[in-house]
Amino acid sequence: MKGIRRLAEHLDISIGTVSRALNGKPDVNEETRRRVLEAAEQLGYVANQSGRALRKGSTGVIGFMMQTGREITGQGDIFFMSVFDGVQTVLARHKLDLVALLCSSEEDPDDYLKRMVARGFADGIILSATRRHDARFEFLARHSIPFITLGRSLTDVGQPWIDLDFEGMAEMSIERLARAGHSRIGFVWPHGDLNLGYVFIERCREALARHGLTLAEECIFRANPNEAGGYAVARQIKDSAKPPTAIILVNETLVTGLYHGLEEVGLRPGPDIAIIGRRSPQARFLSPSLTGFELSLRDLGIALAESLLSAMPAYGHLYPEVVRRKLWPMSLIDGDSG
Amino acid sequence: MKGIRRLAEHLDISIGTVSRALNGKPDVNEETRRRVLEAAEQLGYVANQSGRALRKGSTGVIGFMMQTGREITGQGDIFFMSVFDGVQTVLARHKLDLVALLCSSEEDPDDYLKRMVARGFADGIILSATRRHDARFEFLARHSIPFITLGRSLTDVGQPWIDLDFEGMAEMSIERLARAGHSRIGFVWPHGDLNLGYVFIERCREALARHGLTLAEECIFRANPNEAGGYAVARQIKDSAKPPTAIILVNETLVTGLYHGLEEVGLRPGPDIAIIGRRSPQARFLSPSLTGFELSLRDLGIALAESLLSAMPAYGHLYPEVVRRKLWPMSLIDGDSG
DNA sequence: TACCAGACCGTAATCGTTTTCGGAAATCCT
DNA sequence: AGGATTTCCGAAAACGATTACGGTCTGGTA
Known part of the structure; x- marks a missing residue:
């Protein structure tokens, strides 16, 4: 018994x-x-969770899907820990649990999600590392699973999303660099179909145009979105016939690698080449100090959770006023690198 | 229908x-x-997962429990991404899924685990951030849930575990520092009840004794296990009446903070004070380069998974030869910091 | 033909909950 | 006192899968 x-x-x-x-x-x-x-x-x-879920048709679990593996996502790692913290403070109010759905780099993300959904794993889902064309959006919509994405995509299906304010980042970066007299500005574009690369470069192009500048194709450097990728970019810059005088990075994990790489090839961030990136908790301790963007990840997590809940039938009425789509603001912090 | x-x-x-x-x-x-x-x-x-789990009595899911929040665990963050990768390559062979059980810093880890287990969430569990006295061990044993721990504890219940080879780390560090003429060696001890701090300091004491040295109490620096903690230690060292000439760190996230802090107070790692730590992927790009330990996290993940499976009734026979308890080897890589 | 073995497949019980429905008992109202 | 409400609880039907069991059919053999 x-x-x-x-x-x-x-x-x-x-x-x-x-x-x-x-x-x-x-x-x-x-x-x-x-x-x-x-x-x-x-x-x-x-x-018992199985019996209860079977009967109720809901699990009390929210899934946060993320990729694991060596070539980790655009916004990897530590990034998420603080976001989780924010998400959980909201979910705890409703006795909901958060689990991370870990998709191995060896499995197709679309298949993985499909499996998890069909299994009835979670009542709501948070998607990260959104791709330019992301089949997961349509899939979730088709099965009417409540979800929110951290990042946009061309494959928008009307779901709520929160994304970093790349518009603002582009304008502020370019504005600052242009004012400092830079006219040949480069850009590191992470490999893969991640949407953020496309968005940011587009916004940069626009911002450059506003300042009467253009983005030279040879100043766009492709890289894997990790330390090694950033490291490799330094070499490319050095070997470049007409190297840029400034570099902008979207991806936080590239920065440390780039710094190291630049040192190897004898370029000092700041005096020799301006660098603007994202000041992640680790990046704050780089030297020379990084000029770049900071944001509150925990608050972002809170917004993410509230917005997701507002999209869930059972909780929607509790969050009537919540913003469904938001460009998350970031502030540009002065450093010595640009 | x-x-x-x-x-x-x-x-x-x-x-x-x-x-x-x-x-x-x-x-x-x-x-x-x-x-x-x-x-x-x-x-x-x-x-459907619920129906299937209810009938079969098993879920096909392995849970990896970890803490989230600002004051993150001893071996935080990026550390896990690679471990996950290893775990998943093994689990995939048996069509098992891995999810991360995220315990908020606001909830008691013991309560959290209890809830997850009672819910019947996972067939097997991997515990990390083991504490010196860890009630989770007894709980899982009492409920005969297969589990393995990444880290040891005084509360051993005979379960399999894998832990970093602190014995080796201590001996190699002290050996190297003693040979270089250091006699006043300091140690950063992360706050909290995490077991690894206790183990490592004990092994250091023994290693020092073997070289005719002792660990001065005032050379033990307590710190939160994150960048800010490491940063604070630099100040303490500077203000110390008789500062150590070398510092050993167990915790990878402390290193970047310490580096930055030392720069602030005008001490150069290497020439002014020797530093030995763990060379995490980010730490590899520090300058001056860090002398420290590297290990294969992915292989560790593989070992973890195989050892867990061998403790599970349904899979045990497939892994008859697996080591149940292992000190994971690390190699000391030369850098300029000590 | 009669019997039997094996290959396939359908029936129904079961896992542990939640929830609807109806009934019994208690309470209220006139 | 008698009917109408309430209050509380038990019985039973789901939820969606797995699986033990038994039944039908085929083909082979005596």
């Missing part, structure tokens, strides 16, 4: 009543409820 | 046969099986 049945037997009442007592349903005597709660505590009873 | 019933109806056969066909059971006509598989593919059918 296991589960709720055991509890019911022990109390000599029916399992229905036990369930109602536990779930705070109204039609149960307060004295009975007290006894049930007490016995549950004492016997260490917790409802 | 949903799920397997729909599929059965569509094919005009019974749900039992469909299930058998899908699960590769022997007593089903090959032609029928082909039709079922085809229809399943076409209709995008995937078995």
Whole structure:
């Protein structure tokens, strides 16, 4: 005898009543409820997730999908820890749990998500590392799974999203560099179909145009979105016939590699070549200090969760005013690198 | 009509046969099986996780428990991405999925785990950030949930574990520093009850003794296990009446902060004070280059998964030879910092 | 023909919950 | 007192899968 049945037997009442007592349903005597709660505590009873989910059709779990592996995503790693923290503070209010759905780099992200959804794993999903063309959007929409994306995509299906304010980043970077007299500005574009690269470069082009400049094709450097990628870019710059005098990076993990690479080839960030990137927690300790953008990841997580909840039938009414789509603001912090 | 019933109806056969066909059971006509598989593919059918788990009593999911939040664990962040990668390559062989069980810093880890287990969330669990006294061990043992820990604890219950080879790290570090003439060697001890701090300092004491040295109490610096913590240590060192001439760090995230802090107070790693730490992917790009330990996180993940599987009834026979407990070797890489 | 073995497949029980529905007992109202 | 409400609880039907069991059919053999 296991589960709720055991509890019911022990109390000599029916399992229905036990369930109602536990779930705070109204039609149960307060004295009975007290006894049930007490016995549950004492016997260490917790409802079986499978049975409950099967019956209710919902799991109480929110999934945050992310990629693992060596060639990690655009916004890898530490980035997420703080975002999770924000997401969880919101979810905790509704007794929802957050788990990270880890898609191995060896599996196709679309297949992976499909599997997780069909399994009925989560009631709502947060997608990260959005691609320019991302089949996951349509899939989730088709199955009417509530979801929100951290990042945009051409494949928009009207779902809520939050993305970094690349518009603002581009304008502020270019403005600053142009004012400092730079006219040959380069850009590191992470390999892969990640959407953020496309968006940012487009915004940069526009911002450059506003300042009467253009983005030279040979000043666009492709790189894997990790330290090694940044490192390799330094060499490319050095070997370039007409190297840029300034470099802008979207991707935080590229920065440390680039710094190291530049040192190897004898270029100092700042005096020799201006660098503007994202000041991640680690990047804050680079020397010379990095000029770049900071943002509150925890608040971003909070917004993400609230926006997702507002898209879920069961919680939507609790978040009527929530913004569904937002460019997350970042502030440009002065450093010595540009 | 949903799920397997729909599929059965569509094919005009019974749900039992469909299930058998899908699960590769022997007593089903090959032609029928082909039709079922085809229809399943076409209709995008995937078995519902709740129903399946309820009936089978297992979920096909392995949980990797980790802490989120600002004051992140000893071995935070990027560390795990590569470990996950290794774990997943093994799990994929058995069609098992890995999810990260994210325990918010606001919830008690023991309570969190209890909840997840009672929910029947995972068939096996990997524990990280093990504490010196860790109630989770006994809990999982009592409920006979297969688990393995990344890190040891005083609360050993005979479960398999893998831990970094702090013994080797201590001996190699001290050996190297002693040979270089250092006699006043300091140590950064991360705050909290994490077991690794205790282990490493103990091994350092022993190693020092072997070289006729002792660890001065005032050379033990407590710090939060993150960049800010490392940064703060630099100040402490500077203000110390009799500062150490060398510092050893267990925790990878402390290093970048310490480097930055030392620069602020005018101490150069290497010439002014020797530093030995862990060369994480980011730390590899520090300047001056860090003398420290490297290891294969991916292989560690593989070992972790195999060892966990060997402790699970359903898979144990497949991994008869697996090591159940292992000190993971690390190699000391020369740098300019010590 | 009669019998039997093997190959396939359908029926139904089962896993542990939640929830609807209806009934019994208690309480209220006139 | 008697009917109408409430209050509380038990019985039973889902939820979607797996699987033990038994039944039908085929083909082979005596």
